[in-house]
Amino acid sequence: MQENTVMSAQLDAQQLPRQGWLRVRASDRVMLDAIFRQYGLALGRPIKHAVEEHGFVLLPLDLPLPDREPEAAEGASFSSAQILIAFTSDLLITVEPDHPIEALRRAQNRFGATGEVPESRDALIVILEELNDAMQETVAQISQVLTNLADQAVDSSGGFKMEGRQVGVADIAQTAILLGGAEELIARTVQGQLMLERAARWVRRSGGDLTLDYSTALSDIQGGRRHARFQHAKVRNIQQSLMTTLDLKQNQIIKVFTVVTAVFTPPTLIAAYYGQNFANMPELALPWGEWFVMGTTALFALVPLAYIKRKGWLR
CATH class of the missing domain: 1.20.58.340 (Magnesium transport protein CorA, transmembrane region)
Known part of the structure; x- marks a missing residue:
């Protein structure tokens, strides 16, 4: 099966492939209209849940992925990657945001190493694996942020800052606000892991033999979700510590x-x-x-x- 990664300027509706991997930008209305005319899929509309249409399975993904921009290199920065996947046994279509997604580039490079794209469901497993690895990087960065916040919580309960000023309620409140943002990000990460797991199960439900190890991919996704929930438990522990410290200071x-x-x-x-x-x-x-x-x-x-x-x- 030959690789098909297509831009709208290169193909019209009659030339859209029936096999391979078709990558489309969410802002590319010309290509989305061509897909609608040829395949009957309206991929430009919001889709909240997995559905089956015209022989395709549609899988929406909303993942908080780490930024790769130079200005974000020294700190944890994340952006929401909304990806819509449509696949049959022969064709895989991904509707992607305008900003490049590193995980999809790595997945395409894995196909390029062999010179061909595997069967679409195997290709989708590879994509899910790369997206899961990117989510693990998100969790790792969140873990580092929580480590720093835990140190701030210790300082808040321990007494004095470097300049000799006693840590007060305002400092604790600022740390609590940062923890609230981290908790929201972890919740989005867990939701994203659930979407990846659901997508993997839909690949299995679609039938046919998979040459790649589906069970390993699913276990990795589930392990990533457990790791994210562990970080959520860390947030709750730090929040509890801060609330206890705040009560002690008020007392x-x-x-x-x-x-x-x-x-x-x-x-x-x-x-x-x-x-x-x-x-x-x-x-x-x-x-x-x-x-x-x-x-x-x-x-x-x-x-x-x-x-x-x-x-x-x-x-």
């Missing part, structure tokens, strides 16, 4: 205000007493009366402080 703030209130309440009562306009206050006439009041105020402030310290409430 610490409340404890400080409670101690301050307990220490200054007795002096406040004394000040309120001597602020009254009584007609006769004999201690005011004593030469040491002022020192007596000051000492009494200090004593009443230190007594609750000593009691709180003895109970260990200052730790």
Whole structure:
């Protein structure tokens, strides 16, 4: 079976192949119209679930794949790759986004190594394997991001930043926001792995013998999904740690205000007493009366402080 990777400028509707792999850009309306006229497939519309039309099986994929752009090399950056696959036992059609997808290029290179495209379902298994490998790279980058966020969570619970400023609630909130973004990305990754697994099962359902190892490909996809869910568990653990730290910091703030209130309440009562306009206050006439009041105020402030310290409430 000869390789068929076709651009709309090279073929018209009468020349579209009946065998091989036909790659189409989602923005190429001319080619999509030609496919509709020749095969009866309307591939330009949104398709949410796997369906069978005109002898083809249509499989939508929405995968968060890592970017390959130079400016994204130092950090984790991902883009959504929406791919529509239509296949029969003879022909494989992929409707791809305008930006190039590295996994599909690798799959095409694997075919080029032998000089021919295998039977369409075997070709689809190769494509699913490459897409699964790309998803594994996504999970690996997410894992690195989570490692960095875990370090931030440790700093948040540990005390002080490099400049000596104590880590506060705002720092914890920023880490929590980043964790929320990571959790959303992991959820999309798990959904993408489920789409790949469903596509692999449809290949098996379509019948016929497969020369490639279908079971290995399906196991790899399922293993990738388990890995993604493990990362989701890591997110939940870090979030739980942050929430515990936040509760402790809030309790610490409340404890400080409670101690301050307990220490200054007795002096406040004394000040309120001597602020009254009584007609006769004999201690005011004593030469040491002022020192007596000051000492009494200090004593009443230190007594609750000593009691709180003895109970260990200052730790």
